[in-house]
Amino acid sequence: MQLTMTVNLGERSYPIHIGRGLFDKPELLADLLTKGIPGSDIMIVTNETIAPLYLEKIQAALQNHRRADYRIETVVLPDGEKYKNLETLNPLFDALLNRRYARDCTLVALGGGVIGDMTGFAAACYQRGVAFVQVPTTLLAQVDSSVGGKTGVNHPLGKNMIGAFHQPISVLVDTDTLATLDDRQLCAGLAEVIKYGLIRDLDFFTWLDDHIEDLLAREPDALRYAIHRSCENKASVVSADEREAGMRALLNFGHTFGHAIEAGLGYKIWLHGEAVAVGMVLAARLSVRLGWLEAADALRIEDVIRRAHLPVRAPQDLTPDRMRELMSVDKKVLGGRMRLVLLRGIGDAVVTDAFDPDALDAVLETG
Amino acid sequence: MQLTMTVNLGERSYPIHIGRGLFDKPELLADLLTKGIPGSDIMIVTNETIAPLYLEKIQAALQNHRRADYRIETVVLPDGEKYKNLETLNPLFDALLNRRYARDCTLVALGGGVIGDMTGFAAACYQRGVAFVQVPTTLLAQVDSSVGGKTGVNHPLGKNMIGAFHQPISVLVDTDTLATLDDRQLCAGLAEVIKYGLIRDLDFFTWLDDHIEDLLAREPDALRYAIHRSCENKASVVSADEREAGMRALLNFGHTFGHAIEAGLGYKIWLHGEAVAVGMVLAARLSVRLGWLEAADALRIEDVIRRAHLPVRAPQDLTPDRMRELMSVDKKVLGGRMRLVLLRGIGDAVVTDAFDPDALDAVLETG
Numbered sequence: 001m002q003l004t005m006t007v008n009l010g011e012r013s014y015p016i017h018i019g020r021g022l023f024d025k026p027e028l029l030a031d032l033l034t035k036g037i038p039g040s041d042i043m044i045v046t047n048e049t050i051a052p053l054y055l056e057k058i059q060a061a062l063q064n065h066r067r068a069d070y071r072i073e074t075v076v077l078p079d080g081e082k083y084k085n086l087e088t089l090n091p092l093f094d095a096l097l098n099r100r101y102a103r104d105c106t107l108v109a110l111g112g113g114v115i116g117d118m119t120g121f122a123a124a125c126y127q128r129g130v131a132f133v134q135v136p137t138t139l140l141a142q143v144d145s146s147v148g149g150k151t152g153v154n155h156p157l158g159k160n161m162i163g164a165f166h167q168p169i170s171v172l173v174d175t176d177t178l179a180t181l182d183d184r185q186l187c188a189g190l191a192e193v194i195k196y197g198l199i200r201d202l203d204f205f206t207w208l209d210d211h212i213e214d215l216l217a218r219e220p221d222a223l224r225y226a227i228h229r230s231c232e233n234k235a236s237v238v239s240a241d242e243r244e245a246g247m248r249a250l251l252n253f254g255h256t257f258g259h260a261i262e263a264g265l266g267y268k269i270w271l272h273g274e275a276v277a278v279g280m281v282l283a284a285r286l287s288v289r290l291g292w293l294e295a296a297d298a299l300r301i302e303d304v305i306r307r308a309h310l311p312v313r314a315p316q317d318l319t320p321d322r323m324r325e326l327m328s329v330d331k332k333v334l335g336g337r338m339r340l341v342l343l344r345g346i347g348d349a350v351v352t353d354a355f356d357p358d359a360l361d362a363v364l365e366t367g
Numbered sequence: 368m369q370l371t372m373t374v375n376l377g378e379r380s381y382p383i384h385i386g387r388g389l390f391d392k393p394e395l396l397a398d399l400l401t402k403g404i405p406g407s408d409i410m411i412v413t414n415e416t417i418a419p420l421y422l423e424k425i426q427a428a429l430q431n432h433r434r435a436d437y438r439i440e441t442v443v444l445p446d447g448e449k450y451k452n453l454e455t456l457n458p459l460f461d462a463l464l465n466r467r468y469a470r471d472c473t474l475v476a477l478g479g480g481v482i483g484d485m486t487g488f489a490a491a492c493y494q495r496g497v498a499f500v501q502v503p504t505t506l507l508a509q510v511d512s513s514v515g516g517k518t519g520v521n522h523p524l525g526k527n528m529i530g531a532f533h534q535p536i537s538v539l540v541d542t543d544t545l546a547t548l549d550d551r552q553l554c555a556g557l558a559e560v561i562k563y564g565l566i567r568d569l570d571f572f573t574w575l576d577d578h579i580e581d582l583l584a585r586e587p588d589a590l591r592y593a594i595h596r597s598c599e600n601k602a603s604v605v606s607a608d609e610r611e612a613g614m615r616a617l618l619n620f621g622h623t624f625g626h627a628i629e630a631g632l633g634y635k636i637w638l639h640g641e642a643v644a645v646g647m648v649l650a651a652r653l654s655v656r657l658g659w660l661e662a663a664d665a666l667r668i669e670d671v672i673r674r675a676h677l678p679v680r681a682p683q684d685l686t687p688d689r690m691r692e693l694m695s696v697d698k699k700v701l702g703g704r705m706r707l708v709l710l711r712g713i714g715d716a717v718v719t720d721a722f723d724p725d726a727l728d729a730v731l732e733t734g
Contacts, residue, residue, distance in 0.1 A: 086453055097524035100696055125492075128519060128530045129610075152495060157464035163495045164531060243496075329467055 002028070003228065007147060007235040009242055012167045016147060016231050020220060022174040023057045029172075030065035033058070036169045038131055039104030041071045043096060045119040046110040047079040050137055053180060058110060058135070073099055077115065081267055084114045084154045086162065092122050106131040106169070112138035112185075113145035113272070117160070120151030124166035134168045137177040139189025139223075140273055143196075143230035146171050148238040148251075158329065159259060159267070165243055173231075175224050183309070188273025190215060190308040191254075193226050195280060196233040198301065199250045202347030204229050209300070212307050249351045253341040254279030257314075260326035264318040270311075277310035282363055287343040289359040297346050320364035369395070370595065374514065374602040376609055379534045383514060383598050387587060389541040390424045396539075397432035400425070403536050405498055406471030408438045410463060412486040413477040414446040417504055420547060425477060425502070440466055444482065448634055451481045451521045453529065459489050473498040473536070479505035479552075480512035480639075484527070487518030491533035501535045504544040506556025506590075507640055510563075510597035513538050515605040515618075525696065526626060526634070532610055540598075542591050550676070555640025557582060557675040558621075558647070560593050563600040565647060565668065566617045569714030571596050576667070579674050616718045620708040621646030624681075627693035631685045637678075644677035649730055654710040656726040664713050687731035 002019030017032050034042075042062060046055055055074065062072050075095045077088055096105070109119035109132060116134050123132035134146035152163020178186065190212070197205025207225075208215075214222035234251070241248040257279030261270060284301045287293035302312050314323065328338060339353040340360075369386030384399050401409075409429060413422055422441065429439050442462045444455055463472070476486035476499060483501050490499035501513035519530020545553065557579070564572025574596075575582075581589035601618065608615040624646030628637060651668045654660035669679050681690065695705060706720040707727075 086457075090453075093522055093529060094524070097522055097528060125519075125529045125531060127528060128517065128532055150495065152492075155460055155464055157461070161464060161494060162460060162492045164492060165495055 003224075005228070005232060005235065007167075008239040009149075009167060012149075012242075014168055014170050016171040016173065016235070018173045018175065018224060018228055018231070020175050020224065022172065023054055023061075023176065026057075026061035026064060027066070029058070029061040032170065032172050033062060033108065033133060033135075034065065034067070034070070036131075037106040037133070039102070039106065040069060041099075041101045041105035042073070042108060043092075043099075043101060043105060044072065044074045044108045044110055045077065045092060045115060045122070046074070047077050047115055049079040050111045050115070051076050054110060054137065054177070058108070071099075073101075077118070079114075081114055081154070081272075084118055086153055089118060089122050089153065092119075093126065096122075096126055101126075101130075103127045103130055106133060108133045108135060109146070109168075110135045110137065111141070112136065113141045116141050116146045117151050117163070118153060120149070120166050120168065121153055121163055124151055124164035129166065131169045132166070134171040136171070136173060138181055138185055139178055139227070140185070140192055142173045142175075142178075142227050143189060144192040144234065146173075147231055147234045148248075149242065154267070159262065167242075173227060175220060175227060178218060178223055184271065184274075186216070186218070187309045188271040188277075191273035191277040191280070191305070191310055193230050194304060194308065195251075195253050195276065196230045198280060198284075198343065198346060199233075199253045199341070199349035200237070200347055201229070201233055202345075204233070205304075205346050209304050212304055216309065246351070249339070250341055250349045253343075253349050254281075254283050256327050256338070256340055257282045257323070260323050261314055261318060263326045263329070264322055265315060270315070274311050277305050277308070278312060278314050281305060281312045282314070283340065283342055286340070286355065286359055286363045289363060290342070290355055293343045293345060297343075301346065320361065323364050324361070370591075372595070372599060372602065374534075375606040376534060379516075379609075381535055381537050383538040383540065383602070385540045385542065385591060385595055385598070387542050387591065389539065390421055390428075390543065393424075393428035393431060394433070396425070396428040399537065399539050400429065400475065400500060400502075401432065401434070401437070403498075404473040404500070406469070406473065407436060408466075408468045408472040409440070409475060410459075410466075410468060410472060411439065411441045411475045411477055412444065412459060412482060412489070413441065414444050414482055416446040417478045417482070418443050421477060421504065421544070425475070438466075440468075444485070446481075448481055448521070451485055453520055456485060456489050456520065459486075460493065463489075463493055468493075468497075470494045470497055473500060475500045475502060476513070476535075477502045477504065478508070479503065480508045483508050483513045484518050484530070485520060487516070487533050487535065488520055488530055491518055491531035496533065498536045499533070501538040503538070503540060505548055506545055506553055506594070507559055509540045509542075509545075509594050510556060511559040511601065513540075514598055514601045515615075516609065521634070526629065534609075540594060542587060542594060545585060545590055551638065551641075553583070553585070554676045555638040555644075558640035558644040558672070558677055560597050561671060561675065562618075562620050562643065562647060563597050565651075565710065565713060566600075566620045566708070566716035567604070567714055568596070568600055569712075571600070572671070572713050576671050579671055583676065613718070616706070617708055617716045620710075620716050621648075621650050623694050623705070623707055624649045624690075627690050628681055628685060630693045630696070631689055632682060637682070641678050644672050644675070645679060645681050648672060648679045649681070650707065650709055653707070653722065653726060653730045656730060657709070657722055660710045660712060664710075668713065687728065690731050691728070
């Protein structure tokens with residue numbers, strides 16, 4: 001079964017296709033990949049890990065497509081967050097220009113969040129903007145980074161500091177790709193899934209509380225449901241606030257703490273989702289301290305996160321002072337004032353700078 | 368006298384302020400520079416040539432402004448088209464992040480087209496988009512690159528291949544800056560001024576025919592009028608077609624030929640405006656060959672361009688074959704088909720791919 005939903009953004013609206021085994025249905029795959037693309041020049045961008053798994057299937061589907069005389073080229077980038085920078089974009093720009101790809105070309109991002117963010121940013125910048133299609137192969141990318149049009153690269157002084165808002169023309173999720181995802185990556189993706197329940201969807205959180213073990217066991221129907229419901233939540237938020245003027249900031253729940261952890265560890269050791277998991281626990285605890293959230297709810301949140309095999313405490317070697325310092329550089333600090341996403345209840349998040357700094361200190365001190 | 372006009376782009380509309388001696392009126396200067404900026408963090412971006420001339424005036428005006436507790440920082444980039452690349456943006460991103468400038472900061476581009484394009488692109492990408500103000504100091508930048516939101520950098524394989532559409536929040540033109548501009552730069556700017564007359568404003572072209580010598584003599588009222596009328600024309604085109612879906616392509620009159628000349632010379636020796644001047648002559652000749660334009664009009668065009676001390680023939684060492692090859696890589700070649708801007712009359716340009724390639728060959732052969 002294949003299911004399609006829409007991210008409503010006026011003339012920039014686009015479909016998200018979610019299904020099992022899409023990569024093994026060449027005609028359907030090629031149809032979905034090429035629907036709405038402006039021309040016939042396609043550049044697939046992937047990495048060394050993903051290329052051996054899926055690249056051939058995608059290439060073959062496009063090459064044999066009934067409608068096609070597509071020109072299909074591929075760039076394989078190195079795998080890893082440490083390559084998510086401006087320099088790594090150069091071989092991609094070189095390839096596009098060497099092949100004389102024009103403004104009507106389409107970039108296809110085949111991989112996880114790093115590939116999606118970098119390819120999207122290259123598409124935003126190449127000739128001031130060309131089309132791109134997201135084909136996310138990790139849970140994190142499927143529920144988060146490939147939906148919403150945030151693209152970019154890291155700078156040594158901060159994550160995603162250089163980027164653009166650039167919406168894909170479609171997103172194509174084959175849930176079977178999760179079969180090859182390693183356990184830790186799967187769990188890291190679950191952190192963002194849990195986030196959607198916490199910020200705006202109590203029913204979903206309750207479902208997650210009941211089904212987290214099914215997701216860990218990679219039960220296909222459970223995964224498909226979780227991905228679909230996560231994308232619905234994300235699409236709804238993004239439709240209401242494409243450029244993060246307000247409500248979209250809710251999606252950063254756990255992220256100011258999380259980014260501080262990632263930065264403190266030099267973007268090594270911990271995965272993004274792991275850092276966000278701790279960030280959500282800390283944000284829940286701060287909400288309790290402020291009297292906004294019941295202690296029992298915070299414990300329930302911590303329980304679900306722990307059962308998803310995710311960490312619930314910041315790394316030992318990050319002192320509270322260092323955490324605070326790193327949080328203050330986060331790009332959500334607007335005009336010097338730290339704003340956090342906190343909970344009024346499960347499924348009810350708010351963005352606020354109206355919190356007692358002492359309460360934040362206490363949460364950072366006690367972990 | 369200071370005059371303000373508006374580029375109408377809905378919520379992205381912005382004013383262009385044009386006046387004499389604005390840099391010597393600190394209160395007015397600071398008012399204009401800071402009107403509409405979202406925060407109080409300002410980064411002035413300029414180059415080694417412009418900094419000694421105007422930087423202190425701008426800094427002093429902002430620092431002493433009655434309303435201000437602005438944080439004002441400066442980055443001075445090397446001067447020249449050869450530094451218009453991704454690498455040169457690094458010190459700017461470093462400076463922004465080192466000073467922890469947030470999303471509400473404003474970049475001020477003080478300089479010619481290179482500074483404007485690079486600063487605009489940095490503003491488009493920094494934290495996925497911050498505000499910027501254009502303060503163009505060359506005629507070319509005042510009438511062309513600083514209006515319309517095209518930003519970007521060059522790639523070794525092509526000019527402006529990496530960029531973004533990002534509108535400034537205002538443009539501030541002090542026509543007195545033209546007093547320090549060297550003759551060749553002034554003439555190169557006149558090429559774009561003449562272009563506006565040719566593509567859509569017969570009356571302006573007639574005025575230019577009568578006043579080109581006044582402009583070369585830097586007669587202030589003539590310069591102000593030419594800048595104002597050029598900006599009006601550009602604003603009108605950009606308002607109708609912000610992202611170059613159609614009509615905006617008219618602004619590329621002479622540019623496909625011109626870009627080929629620039630690329631053929633390795634972006635050295637000739638200035639952009641000089642290459643465009645020849646491009647306009649060639650486009651006019653092709654229009655005559657196609658029977659679209661009267662020969663007398665083409666001669667009149669060539670006469671005005673020559674009187675502006677601009678070249679009217681392509682460089683000797685660029686063969687017709689090489690020109691054709693370079694023209695075919697230009698980014699306006701959509702899906703492999705070359706489109707050119709040609710004239711149906713003076714003040715009446717069209718974008719078309721419906722021209723006889725033999726006629727193009729003949730024009731390239733005979734110069």
